[in-house]
Amino acid sequence: xxxxxxxxxxxxxxxxxxxxxxxxxxxxxxxxxxxxxxxxxxxxxxxxxxxxxxxxxxxxxxxxxxxxxxxxxxxxxxxxxxxxxxxxxxxxxxxxxxxxxxxxxxxxxxxxxxxxxxxxxxxxxxxxxxxxxxxxxxxxxxxxxxxxxxxxxxxxxxxxxxxxxxxxxxxxxxxxxxxxxxxxxxxxxxxxxxxxxxxxxxxxxxxxxxxxxxxxxxxxxxxxxxxxxxxxxxxxxxxxxxxxxxxxxxxxxxxxxxxxxxxxxxxxxxxxxxxxxxxxxxxxxxxxxxxxxxxxxxxxxxxxxxxxxxxxxxxxxxxxxxxxxxxxxxxxxxxxxxx
Numbered sequence: 531x532x533x534x535x536x537x538x539x540x541x542x543x544x545x546x547x548x549x550x551x552x553x554x555x556x557x558x559x560x561x562x563x564x565x566x567x568x569x570x571x572x573x574x575x576x577x578x579x580x581x582x583x584x585x586x587x588x589x590x591x592x593x594x595x596x597x598x599x600x601x602x603x604x605x606x607x608x609x610x611x612x613x614x615x616x617x618x619x620x621x622x623x624x625x626x627x628x629x630x631x632x633x634x635x636x637x638x639x640x641x642x643x644x645x646x647x648x649x650x651x652x653x654x655x656x657x658x659x660x661x662x663x664x665x666x667x668x669x670x671x672x673x674x675x676x677x678x679x680x681x682x683x684x685x686x687x688x689x690x691x692x693x694x695x696x697x698x699x700x701x702x703x704x705x706x707x708x709x710x711x712x713x714x715x716x717x718x719x720x721x722x723x724x725x726x727x728x729x730x731x732x733x734x735x736x737x738x739x740x741x742x743x744x745x746x747x748x749x750x751x752x753x754x755x756x757x758x759x760x761x762x763x764x765x766x767x768x769x770x771x772x773x774x775x776x777x778x779x780x781x782x783x784x785x786x787x788x789x790x791x792x793x794x795x796x797x798x799x800x801x802x803x804x805x806x807x808x809x810x811x812x813x814x815x816x817x818x819x820x821x822x823x824x825x826x827x828x829x830x831x832x833x834x835x836x837x838x839x840x841x842x843x844x845x846x847x848x849x850x851x852x853x854x855x856x857x858x859x860x861x862x863x864x865x866x867x868x869x
Contacts, residue, residue, distance in 0.1 A: 592709030612679035643741030684726035
């Protein structure tokens with residue numbers, strides 16, 4: 531943990547000699563998942579070792595809504611979380627700005643052996659109803675808590691892509707809400723029939739469960755869906771803009787590596803994802819599956835965020851209006867890519 535904290539400190543100042551120290555230790559929240567791989571690559575970059583500031587505090591979370599609670603409690607200067615929870619946090623008063631995107635179209639629907647065959651028979655819309663008729667029970671589907679990106683994408687897929695009404699969903703599906711580790715455990719123990727989830731859980735389950743398969747993913751569930759993003763406090767932007775610019779610059783470089791050389795990223799990502807215990811082949815497979823989805827440009831996800839915002843409002847998971855012009859701050863990315 532000490533090395534993690536020290537390296538994150540180096541990231542935040544390595545690109546700017548103007549920033550020597552923050553007024554207080556930076557508080558950084560993240561999830562140990564593939565969609566925030568940019569952070570892990572930057573942490574392991576050896577070129578950072580000649581710079582340093584006071585140690586930040588690092589907080590690990592199992593889902594985005596938990597990060598929202600930390601932001602609302604006044605914790606965290608920097609956070610990697612889903613765009614859905616970021617909108618919820620902003621709507622509830624958190625002074626945060628999205629300064630970079632991490633990934634798009636990141637969610638997959640994984641079905642286990644009892645459920646997956648039903649997606650081979652006729653219309654996918656009727657798969658859950660046919661499962662219930664044959665098995666005498668509803669299909670149990672796990673995902674992240676309400677308002678998270680995976681839960682939002684699941685509901686969008688069911689309602690908009692498959693055309694199921696809310697009553698049909700309630701009649702045929704039991705949706706349970708869990709953190710990343712719990713979703714994986716539920717799939718591995720077959721406590722559920724499937725999950726709307728992201729990497730590396732998708733690759734882990736497909737590797738270890740021969741009867742599991744992806745029945746929908748990416749644009750098939752929610753076209754142009756925004757995913758994880760990098761957010762910072764407005765106060766950090768105001769007081770230390772060069773520090774924020776440094777973080778975005780490192781983020782862009784890490785994204786390029788993920789897109790163009792995922793093999794190089796395996797060691798860095800594997801150190802932080804899955805507690806550092808996942809086989810390298812699982813990490814590499816997850817990165818390769820995601821390479822086309824890694825996207826640093828915040829401009830590219832604004833339209834998708836608008837669609838997600840409106841859908842979440844219709845679902846009741848976003849109860850206050852969110853002005854996307856105040857949620858996004860794209861100037862750092864734009865300045866860096868135009869230099």
